[in-house]
Amino acid sequence: MGRIALEGMEFYGHHGYYVDERKKGKTYVVDIIAEAPIQESGTSDLLEDTVNYEVFYRICREEMEQPRHLLEKVAGEIARRIYQRFPGLDKLEVKVRKLSPDLGGPVHNAHVVFRIPEDL
Numbered sequence: 685m686g687r688i689a690l691e692g693m694e695f696y697g698h699h700g701y702y703v704d705e706r707k708k709g710k711t712y713v714v715d716i717i718a719e720a721p722i723q724e725s726g727t728s729d730l731l732e733d734t735v736n737y738e739v740f741y742r743i744c745r746e747e748m749e750q751p752r753h754l755l756e757k758v759a760g761e762i763a764r765r766i767y768q769r770f771p772g773l774d775k776l777e778v779k780v781r782k783l784s785p786d787l788g789g790p791v792h793n794a795h796v797v798f799r800i801p802e803d804l
Contacts, residue, residue: 685774686722688735691715695748699758699782706751711760713793716740716766719775735770740803743769755780759798760795767800776800 692733693716698709713751718735728790743765763778 685719686726687717687719688737689715689717690737690744691717693741693744695745697721697748698751699753701753705786710785711755712748713781713783714744714762715777715779715781716744716762717775717777718766718773720770720773729745735737735773739769740766741749744802755782755794755796756798763798763800773800 693714694712695712697712699704700706700710701710715802716737718740720735720736722745725731744762746763747758747765750761759778759780762780763776766774766778767773776799778798779795780794780798783793785791785794787794
């Protein structure tokens with residue numbers, strides 16, 4: 685097994701339980717860590733022998749464009765779509781952070797971590 689990760693993907697999204705949160709929007713950061721059988725690509729140098737992390741990014745971008753009430757839903761949809769596209773993944777972790785959430789005081793971020801297979 686090997687590990688493929690995309691960390692620090694930034695998106696502006698309109699997620700939140702309250703109407704005002706969804707209306708104003710916020711900056712979100714998404715991290716993806718996947719464990720997959722990538723050894724063959726280490727010798728073949730062929731994209732089809734590995735997990736294409738460009739697909740990870742596209743799925744994240746598409747899901748971040750869909751307003752949701754909960755970070756759990758955002759992370760869960762990203763994880764489900766990635767796992768459907770790459771069913772050979774051994775493990776997958778999706779972390780979605782909402783930067784500077786409006787909670788009445790200084791907070792750097794709120795985040796949710798969704799893990800597959802545990803959270804499926």
